[in-house]
Amino acid sequence: MAEAIDIGLAPEGVQSLALKRANRHGLIAGATGTGKTVTLQVLAEAFAREGVNVFAADIKGDLSGCAAAGDPPPAWASARATEINMPLTPEAAPAVFWDVYGELGHPVRTTVTEMGPVLMGRVLEATDAQEGALTIAFRLADDWLNEGKNEGLLLDLNDLRALLTYLSDNAEDIGKKYGLVTPQSIAALQRKVLQLEMDGADRFFGEPAFKLDELLRTRPDGKGTINVLASERLVQSPRLYSAFLLWLMSELWEELPEVGDQDKPKLVFFFDEAHLLFRDAPKELINKVEQVVRLIRSKGVGIYFVTQSPADIPEIVLSQLGNRFQHALRAYTPTDQKAVRAAAQSFRANANVDVAKEIQELGVGEALVSTLDAKGAPTPVARTKVRPPNSQVGPILPAERAALMKANTAGRVYEKAIDRESAHEILGKRAAQLSEAEEREEERAAREKEAARSSRSRSTGSAAPRTRSTRSSGSRTTPLERQGGRVASGVFNTIVRELMRGILGTPSRRRR
Numbered sequence: 001m002a003e004a005i006d007i008g009l010a011p012e013g014v015q016s017l018a019l020k021r022a023n024r025h026g027l028i029a030g031a032t033g034t035g036k037t038v039t040l041q042v043l044a045e046a047f048a049r050e051g052v053n054v055f056a057a058d059i060k061g062d063l064s065g066c067a068a069a070g071d072p073p074p075a076w077a078s079a080r081a082t083e084i085n086m087p088l089t090p091e092a093a094p095a096v097f098w099d100v101y102g103e104l105g106h107p108v109r110t111t112v113t114e115m116g117p118v119l120m121g122r123v124l125e126a127t128d129a130q131e132g133a134l135t136i137a138f139r140l141a142d143d144w145l146n147e148g149k150n151e152g153l154l155l156d157l158n159d160l161r162a163l164l165t166y167l168s169d170n171a172e173d174i175g176k177k178y179g180l181v182t183p184q185s186i187a188a189l190q191r192k193v194l195q196l197e198m199d200g201a202d203r204f205f206g207e208p209a210f211k212l213d214e215l216l217r218t219r220p221d222g223k224g225t226i227n228v229l230a231s232e233r234l235v236q237s238p239r240l241y242s243a244f245l246l247w248l249m250s251e252l253w254e255e256l257p258e259v260g261d262q263d264k265p266k267l268v269f270f271f272d273e274a275h276l277l278f279r280d281a282p283k284e285l286i287n288k289v290e291q292v293v294r295l296i297r298s299k300g301v302g303i304y305f306v307t308q309s310p311a312d313i314p315e316i317v318l319s320q321l322g323n324r325f326q327h328a329l330r331a332y333t334p335t336d337q338k339a340v341r342a343a344a345q346s347f348r349a350n351a352n353v354d355v356a357k358e359i360q361e362l363g364v365g366e367a368l369v370s371t372l373d374a375k376g377a378p379t380p381v382a383r384t385k386v387r388p389p390n391s392q393v394g395p396i397l398p399a400e401r402a403a404l405m406k407a408n409t410a411g412r413v414y415e416k417a418i419d420r421e422s423a424h425e426i427l428g429k430r431a432a433q434l435s436e437a438e439e440r441e442e443e444r445a446a447r448e449k450e451a452a453r454s455s456r457s458r459s460t461g462s463a464a465p466r467t468r469s470t471r472s473s474g475s476r477t478t479p480l481e482r483q484g485g486r487v488a489s490g491v492f493n494t495i496v497r498e499l500m501r502g503i504l505g506t507p508s509r510r511r512r
């Protein structure tokens with residue numbers, strides 16, 4: 001096994017990434033069209049060659065090319081290979097395609113329970129009060145599950161909706177134990193769930209849920225697999241996209257054993273369009289992401305953020321990213337200039353490189369590179385001509401993709417969604433029974449009334465005065481309405497703290 005993977009050539013010599021330090025995370029940044037995806041592909045295929053599994057979001061579809069040999073290579077790739085004297089041997093990397101919508105890859109799903117209230121709140125763009133209501137809903141469901149009751153199983157969006165309905169129908173009782181929620185919050189959440197469904201996200205929530213083992217599988221030939229998440233459509237729902245990747249990250253952190261620093265990572269995770277993750281993110285979420293990023297490296301997972309400007313990534317997260325590949329940045333506006341200065345300051349100085357100036361002058365496929373050496377110290381920044389990948393640059397043909405999907409038997413178990421009995425069915429049945437009982441009760445009352453009236457008219461011979469029905473359904477208010485807009489935010493905070501859930505609110509232990 002190689003100790004490092006070669007990235008390209010700088011005046012100082014060949015620049016490489018030490019596999020031993022690849023779990024110290026990384027950043028690929030640069031303006032559009034400067035060569036970020038190609039750099040990502042070079043890294044991904046080299047990791048796979050060295051037996052490291054990769055997970056990468058494919059935002060434009062062009063990363064899918066890693067699964068094809070691309071023979072003959074384009075002229076620019078051959079020219080670059082010759083220029084830097086790094087041979088280009090056309091070769092496809094082992095790749096598996098995944099797709100939330102189940103079209104461009106094997107379906108990937110997770111359950112609402114697994115997602116947890118924090119990420120679910122983020123997907124739904126919930127306000128504080130709505131997130132509080134969600135937290136209560138999850139708490140109730142968790143308690144049911146702990147009691148062995150399947151009505152606590154939130155598999156898909158139908159289940160979440162059923163639970164929210166239950167919450168508003170039983171607000172008084174639930175309020176006493178878990179804290180109060182307003183009908184407005186529930187109604188708003190229901191609308192948002194509906195919207196999410198209309199965006200096609202219902203396909204993402206359900207079973208069979210994606211198993212992390214898929215990302216950790218080893219191949220008989222000892223190579224790693226590049227797991228490509230087709231994200232062209234997913235990224236149109238930025239909250240779902242970022243929540244999904246966060247969920248995956250937190251699951252990895254939760255599930256993988258502590259291994260410390262090893263010869264090479266177990267998995268490298270590329271988070272493209274990383275600005276979407278942090279845009280409008282509350283400070284609390286940023287802190288949690290920082291925590292996951294910091295802790296996950298000792299589990300053998302390297303996280304590489306890909307974005308236009310390093311300024312897209314909060315400072316506390318940025319400081320965790322040891323391996324840097326900075327493509328050209330343009331500095332037209334004062335904000336751009338600030339970003340350039342910030343990017344420059346984050347590199348270990350090299351007397352021969354004026355970083356702030358050169359960042360703006362870099363050609364396409366050129367990057368300022370600084371990685372962590374075998375001792376863990378950053379190498380001096382070097383202006384590097386990045387090598388071309390051995391696999392195809394640009395999207396794979398649909399027929400090639402389909403053939404690869406067909407050949408991957410492991411993906412088959414995900415093709416068909418399963419809908420087992422969960423909150424939606426059980427709570428639905430219960431509500432139906434309840435309303436049937438109510439109807440029967442109403443009928444009985446009506447019959448009694450009728451009987452009373454006829455016996456009275458028989459005895460008095462005149463019409464009976466109007467009596468009130470036993471159930472004053474006309475003036476019925478829900479317990480929630482009676483609570484009249486009281487939002488128990490203090491209770492929410494306590495509950496958030498109390499929750500036996502992991503770092504991002506995902507369950508900290510398997511329940512099924």
Ligand SMILES: Nc1ncnc2c1ncn2[C@@H]1O[C@H](COP(=O)(O)OP(=O)(O)OP(=O)(O)O)[C@@H](O)[C@H]1O
Pocket residue numbers: 030031032033034035036037038039060062076077080364365366385386387388393
């Ligand atoms: N290492 C390289 N050597 C030579 N040319 C390169 C290299 N990397 C990229 N290029 C050229 O730049 C083009 C764009 O590269 P790439 O798609 O990686 O850019 P990008 O930064 O990902 O763009 P976007 O932000 O639009 O996704 C490539 O198709 C290729 O022509």
Ligand SMILES: [Mg+2]
Pocket residue numbers: 036037038060
């Ligand atoms: Mg790109």
